[in-house]
Amino acid sequence: MIPQSQSKFVCIECGESYSITERRYRCDCGELLEVIHDLSSISSDVWRHQVDEKRGEVAFRRYLDILMPSLESDAVITLNEGDTPLYDVSEEFASDLGIELLLKHEGMNPTLSFKDRGMVAGVSWAKNLGCEHVICASTGDTSASMAAYAACAGGMKGIVLLPKGKISQEQLVQPISYGALTIGLETDFDGCMKLVQELTAKHAIYLLNSMNSVRIEGQKAIGIETLHQLNWKVPDWFVIPVGNAGNISALGKGLRELKKLGIIDHLPRLAGVQTASASPLYKSYRKGFTALVPQVADATKASAIRIGNPVSFKKAVRELKYFEGVIEMVTETELMNWKARIERVGIAICPNSAVAVAGVKKLVDSGIISEGEKVVVLLTAHGSKFSSSTMGYHDNAENRYANQPVYLPAELAAIEKVLKL
Ligand SMILES: *Cc1c(COP(=O)(O)O)cnc(C)c1O
């Protein structure tokens, strides 16, 4: 038996701590919690050697003693998430950017988004606690992931609350096919999130949004695995799209812990990127990280980050300050053009991921990212989850990188004419 006391919940504001075995998402003071582990038995050299030896194991198990040491390895419910590719596209974009550009493609996970990294932790923990019902609000990817892992867990019922008409068809079909109770509501994500909090406060249903700090522990694996792929050589920047701000918080926490353990010798900087239609964190950053002013988020192609009231705002700000972080903002045209450009080199990315790439370009242009620096962009979901916005882009010849399909009669001559043969 692993002593459960190795991990506890600690309030990010008042420092109060709670048992990790409680079904708890907030401190009594109302603030978010984080999971703190006793990592004192880890020695950096031994650990680095151990994780090399465990390359054949699924990522969450490989790094389990940093991610969630209170969970038995056998209790992990996995769909073989992780070990996603890290593409080097420096040469392809050298003349535009003049940096070393690496893309960590989290869209290559089982449900095609990075949310699987958190769900492997969250659903395994839910099962460990004996929860039969799990719930989340979602902009499309969390619900897909939770439903898949709940199905994999066996005997666990997933319930998803979605903003009706505001997620892609491919995202909507995922929880339906995995057998979750799929509820579309006449509201936005923030409205769904509010109801999930009310429901889980009243009933014994386990909440699996990123305000559940166990999920954040699973998401730390993205940064850790990237560093492992880089042989623990720290890049200058990690750049990431920001919605509810759970992922940037997880990235920061994981990297801080690696540094503290001596597994890496210095810290990278962090950059979060939002769209003009949902930019509460950007607005706060521009004023020196003033308090969050929630907004109603407007429609954007980057629908997974259409969030006006980010739950993990305070955690994100804490990490951004610690990592000398910045927040950038991009327009719809910028993000869709960058999506097309990245796809032209053979990597299918979603509009949300493209927000981060477009952000890199702006940060290079403004001199915040310097020439020659090494930049890792976290791509958060696969392009194939967003076919309608992709098709819409290519169907319109006005778009800069549009590749319009050609429709012809089934005749050799017609094709030859188009080929100019
Ligand atoms: C959830 C999600 C995000 C945003 O992550 P947060 O933790 O909410 O900031 C970005 N991109 C995609 C594709 C997502 O599914």
Ligand SMILES: [Zn+2]
């Ligand atoms: Zn507190």
